[in-house]
Amino acid sequence: MVRRQATIADVARTAGVSRQTVSRVVNNKGEISAQTRQRIRAIIEELGYRPHVIASSLAGGRSRHIGLVITNPAEEVPTNPFFLSVIYGASTEAEKREYGLVIRYAPADEVIRLRENVFGRGQVDGIVVLRAHRDCAAAFGGRGPDQLPVVLVGDFPPDCQCPFVDIDNTSGGHLLAEHLLEHGYRRIAVVCHSPAGHASADRRVQALLDAFRLRDLPVAREAILWTDSTLPDAYRKALTVVRGCRPPQAIVATNDWTAMVVLRAIHDTGLRVPEDVAVVGFDDLPLAAYLEPPLTTVVFSGFDLGRSALERLICRIETGAPAGSAHLPARLVIRRSCGCPLQPPLEPDPFGPVELSLSGERRGAELLPLASDGLPVAPGSWPAPEARSSPGQRSIGNV
Amino acid sequence: MVRRQATIADVARTAGVSRQTVSRVVNNKGEISAQTRQRIRAIIEELGYRPHVIASSLAGGRSRHIGLVITNPAEEVPTNPFFLSVIYGASTEAEKREYGLVIRYAPADEVIRLRENVFGRGQVDGIVVLRAHRDCAAAFGGRGPDQLPVVLVGDFPPDCQCPFVDIDNTSGGHLLAEHLLEHGYRRIAVVCHSPAGHASADRRVQALLDAFRLRDLPVAREAILWTDSTLPDAYRKALTVVRGCRPPQAIVATNDWTAMVVLRAIHDTGLRVPEDVAVVGFDDLPLAAYLEPPLTTVVFSGFDLGRSALERLICRIETGAPAGSAHLPARLVIRRSCGCPLQPPLEPDPFGPVELSLSGERRGAELLPLASDGLPVAPGSWPAPEARSSPGQRSIGNV
DNA sequence: GTGAAAGCGCTAACAC
């Protein structure tokens, strides 16, 4: 005999109550006598009854699902590992609130259509968009009668009509500035990963300058070097700074790739990091920890970004209150390039953009102290062999 | 007046037909006179009717959703970028087949429970599990009446009861062997990223040996160096090989992290790569392209893995035919460490584990040829500043 | 505290 999955009617019949009563027990809604509740619970257990999500969605008018749209600008492949942290954060929050998370990739200019069509009729109760276009923000501002609520993840103007969450480049800049000031550095230079006018670099630089100006240590305009977004240009600019008549005590790169090039320029000039000049970056790329010296950098939590977006969206869905926007704070990852002494090996940040093995061969206690021999790292030798154990731990591709 | 979303009944009434007829038009099912179809189409358009997915799920008994479970072994953070490629592939295929993709993280030992409870009643029509435990495979083998179909992604025995897809380490090993043989290398050594007995390394090594043996070029047992999964050990082993009385013409590392350490060992011995000895790896980590020299390596497509898993699952769902398992072929990424001449800059692999900017500031034509000056890369200087432009392109954390 | 009735919006099965 084929045993059909038990329905709410089966439970009700067995318990000798109405389906409504069972529904109340299942959803913890309304007043139920403790005795009835207990009896029904037992029967549910016995019959192996599980609510049918689809049916309750239809009847209740809420699917308890959220759509997560990952935007892929033309020609770009949406496999930035940072996204995965965002997804993980979103999924974690969804699970906690007992929502399903429906994921979908889409070109940025199709997002609006997506809300109307694909996710249009009851499939999801709201949408989170990763890195939406600015014009989406405008389109999603108005909350019409049948419009799904939306929360954006990315960089939007403060007066954005649509709620959003973003990383806080400004707090990142401040954090870094404070740390450099604590080191006693007074003369700094900044090498940017882009020309002026690009949001993330602008914000990082501005925050840095503000913090120094607040201490009456204004940074000269000449000490801010914008680039054309290429590494060779960054290298030239870094050389200029380092070989100037009065080299800075610290160089801030506005991202880690740029920081790497700065490190090279400094070395090529015959100076040492951090003894002669400190270097810091932004983003905490997986390789930042492996550089020589390991790079002090600012990290933003994708996990928190995803979690926060879902939190806001679900709150909006369930209470109807407008979601509101937020910038999530940065965190400083102190390694050696800033001049700090060798740090004890840190546990990997549970929420950071860390690569991990698919092979399940991870071992707990294999992290060794990072190399500190100060010797030049050889070609192709990076990282230093003493630098880290457990290669399997970070390998990619072993499924 | 609040304009309610049009239902199938609205369309039917307006068209003067039954709801069933409208349903047929919408789903392209059954024979409909061209005229009726056209009229209904027009009315659908006019009314802005969109099918209610939930309602059709309930009525049709199929949700047109697939659950994607991402397994996180204890204490490990599931943010391996390789996963993101898998997710992307899965999502792409789901979209093509018009399925929704519900994503969910879970400890490996809860996957079985997940199938029964969370995804149990109609929420999804099938499940894909990333890196399930071996015992899940057994549990999912039996296809009972109410059991959701499952496809696994990962390494399972050939006689696995449950259909799975996996990367083909064996083809990867062969590919690499063929290439080394084409270079004319006869004497090779292998440095493994793990002890013997670990599936991925075992398979890679075995395939390599088989290919060489087939040419009557057996690899000596002493030339296979297993490690304790730590980089320092790999470094020691690599030194042993390189400093032996007859150093090999090529060294295969079973993953890229290990390959990096091998590169260092070779340099520390005063030899050059690839002139004195060639080096190749596995996995194509994002950094492989940036090493000096750029690393020739074997890559597996996470995208294809995800796509294939969904393809099989959906086929199983729609036809009822058993899904069957497969190993997806590897691809060789030829750079310079194998002795090949400098390659022209390649477009980023659209499906590979590539990091990309969140900032949307990507520029098209900024890729420059990789550095080939042959100079030692300085401490912390990696990559060479000429090596690559467009730092923003690979930055992480700019949302 | 509990129950009865009336759908949610759609599709399956069969009739015509």
Place this chain on the structure above:
DNA sequence: GTGTTAGCGCTTTCAC
């Protein structure tokens, strides 16, 4: 080709 009937399994509303 098209319509009719009967649900899918649950929640909502209101009655008692």
